[in-house]
Amino acid sequence: EAGVAQSPRYKIIEKRQSVAFWCNPISGHATLYWYQQILGQGPKLLIQFQNNGVVDDSQLPKDRFSAERLKGVDSTLKIQPAKLEDSAVYLCASSFYWRGGGNNEQFFGPGTRLTVL
Amino acid sequence: KQEVTQIPAALSVPEGENLVLNCSFTDSAIYNLQWFRQDPGKGLTSLLLIQSSQREQTSGRLNASLDKSSGRSTLYIAASQPGDSATYLCPYTGGFKTIFGAGTRLFVKA
Helix, strand or coil: CCCCEEECCEEEECCCCCEEEEEECCCCCCEEEEEEECCCCCCEEEEEEECCEEEECCCCCCCCEEEECCCCCCEEEEECCCCHHHCEEEEEEEECCCCCCCCCCCEECCCEEEEEC | CCCEEEECCEEEEECCCCEEEEEEECCCCCCCEEEEEECCCCCEEEEEEECCCCCEEEECCEEEEEECCCCEEEEEECCCCHHHCEEEECCEEECCEEECCCCEEEEEEC
């Protein structure tokens, strides 16, 4: 079974530029998550999709971050314009959906390391 | 506000020791509990999943337990090895929220 795929693995940009990250979840996983992990901290959930609908985006800085999952499969996270404090690893995860009381087991991709200069 | 506290924050031990890593949550309404390890510069690897109806789970040298009434989870690592060196994370999941603490950084010396 193929894991969660992310690209690019590394990205270096100047502040005020824009950047996009791509994620392809495990086949059959309806739930997709985007996390931001700043060095020395645990991941922070930015947005969670159920198929192509947003379940939670309460911690997504909507003035500069956007995410979409148009066909309910792969997803793109965009930052426009980037700030120095956006330097972090952006992790994508997916899980198989069930109608339980919370999220199912999550599987993570390798992440994209973003450096904003 | 849900917070996750992991104790200790860092740990350095000689090879062969048995270890206990602790995780606590301010809100005990935990759905399931998943322990991860993260190697430097890498993504998260799932170690164990304690389902909502379970109280513990074992895999090889790892054993994790969950006490929902107190909002605490423990990861036990038997006979530690240098390859166990990593950061260990135990996020809170409940109500479709996933909240991570800072993790426990473990270093096992050969």
